[in-house]
Structures are given as structure tokens and as C-alpha cells.
Amino acid sequence: MKSSSISMLTVCGISELPEQGARSVTHVLSILDPEHPDPDAFQAYDPHHRTILRFNDIIDPRPGMLMPEPEHVQAVLQFGEAMAQRGGERVDGHLLVHCHMGISRSTAAMVTLMAQANPGESEDRLLERLAEIRPQAWPNSVMIQFADDLLSRGGRLSAALRRHYGRQVRRDPEMAKWMRELGRGREVDMAA
Template identity: 60%
Template sequence: MKDLSISLLTICGLDEIEQHGSRGVTHVLSILDPDWPEPEGFRAYDRHHRTTLHFHDIIQPAPGRILPQPAHVEAVLEFGDKLAGEASADEGHLLVHCHMGVSRSTAAMATLLAQLHADADEDAIFSHLRDIRPQIWPNSLMIGYADDLLGRGGRMTAALRRLYAQQLERRPEYARYMSEIGRAREVDMAGAA
């Protein structure tokens, strides 16, 4: 198991970036839509290590949209390798963001936690994420790739189904919203939990 000595984990959306500028963020994983400009909120940050990935928050092909690919999740894992080597326990603060801080960023944070804590239970990983960001709905395609790349044998995907079911109990409006944005398959996954 790799050692991660980050003392603080944050997940947020674009409109929240600036408010974390004074919180000692040392490492940032940005996940943005293609051609989206770098967020101006980072100007308020002290020196930090940042990696930016560009793809859309979708789970099936769509014209003119970039689907998350295994290479994107591999890049998240490369970020995790660097993070494990650079972070210091006293000052480490990891911020992962996407546009809303709900789907791509939470899938990336789940991937990092599963990578850096190889023995951690998958349900515990998602529970920890929900403590950090209650509105989570991780991108299922990204979680599927992470499950494969980390050799978790389908356990991350099974835990994701259970998380979706829990989230739908807490936030029933997610069923309609996810269906409207082309992610009804994830709502259906909750029924298979």
C-alpha cells in the first residue's frame, strides 16, 4: 500500500474554487470540459501542484463530446503516484474539482483513494467521499475503468451501485435529473444494488 500523507481532502465545483484559495491547497486535480479555460480562481492560491484533464461528464458516446477513456483514469492514477511521492503530512491538502463537484471529481477522488489505500473497503471509500461531498454521484464509466485498472474485480462498481441506491433515497430528485442528462443507466444501476 502506498502512503498518502495528505491531511485534508476537498471536492468542489468551479464556482467554489476561489473560496479554497486561503486553505493551503498543495495539490489540485482539475477535470474540465474540453476547450474550457483554466479557472481564474486559482490566481488566489499559493504555489501548488496541478494537473488538468479535459473530457465531458458523459457515460455513453455523443456527437461532439469526449467520452471518459481509460487513458483519462490512467492519468488520474499517475497523478496519485506523484501525489504519494510529494505530499507532506503537515501541509498536504488535495483539491479535486470538476464543473459541479458531483461526478467526475468524485470518481477521480474515489480512484485516488482506492489506489493509495489498496486494502480499503470499496463501500468505505464511497462513504468517506459522501462525508466530504454529500451530493456525490460518481461517473460510472470512470469508476468502471478504475475498477479494472486497480484490479478490484468489480467491487468498486458493486459499491457504486449501492451508493447510487443510497443517494436516490436521500435525494430522489437525482433520478429525474440523471435521466434528463443521459445517465438513466446509472439510475438503473441503483436497482441492481
């Protein structure tokens, strides 16, 4: 991120965690549903710094589910600050951000961390880089709106997200159908 100590960025889902264990992960941001157990895969990882956040991947309130809140995105930013402060500890850091599928919450968190670490980089370039890291990225729009505000990006991150959604829909029209089925039609409608 901001520190040159993080040389590798990875986003994945829970099912992919076992294969990441051999990749010298140094920092992990886990975003899990509130009721989901802690994945066993981390027991096989080398020592690493890990933060766990728990909330659901939704963009509108639903009974019994926990919406992303500004405090969650603030915790992502605190994770980024702590990672930058530890930057001198290693020269070959590897950041892994995961959620259930590695598509929405984790990609929103990753682009938030990238924006924090690279305040002068354009929002469109940040989302292009995110798509290089995780081609199926569909960042949670609620999280991105909070990040936009917390990072004082003036709505530019949210505008770039709309363009990103448009690229994703053109790249894979099935993604739009899948997102609508998941109750994320408002994001599909945002696609520019």
C-alpha cells in the first residue's frame, strides 16, 4: 500500500483461502457474515497480522442482517494505517483481503485501502487496478460511498464505481442477472 513493504495484493473468497496459505501472506483483512465461523484455513498460515470485521453483504436494510456502516469502513482504514506503520518490519509484504465470495465486500475494502495509500491516484485507475487483482470485482456500493466520504474523494470514487459496474456488465452480462438475483439491482442500475 503506501509503504513499499506491501508488494503483493490478493482478494479471494473463503473457498480459496487454503491455496493462499503457501503465498507468504503477512496481513489479512477478513470480512465475514456475523454468524459465519472463523475459517480454519488460517491455522496453516505463517504468522501474520489479521483483522476480522463482521457484517452482511447487503446494500439495503434486511431483517436480521447487519448493513455495512461507516464504522466498518473506518475499521478498514485503521487496518490500512496500522499496516503502513508496520511497513518497516518486512520488505516483502503480502496483503490478503477476503470475504465470503471475494467479489463485493473484500473488493470494496481493497479499493478503499488502495485509495488510502495512493491519495493522488485517480479513482478510475484505482478501480482498473482492482479489476487486475480480481477480475470479477463488484465492490459493495454502500461501503464505497462511506470510503468516498471518509477519504474526502468528493463523490469521485462513487462515480468511478458506476463506470466500473458498466465495464463489468459489458464484460459479463450474466453478472448483472446474478446481482439482481442477490438483491443488488440498484447497483446494476447504477452502471454507466
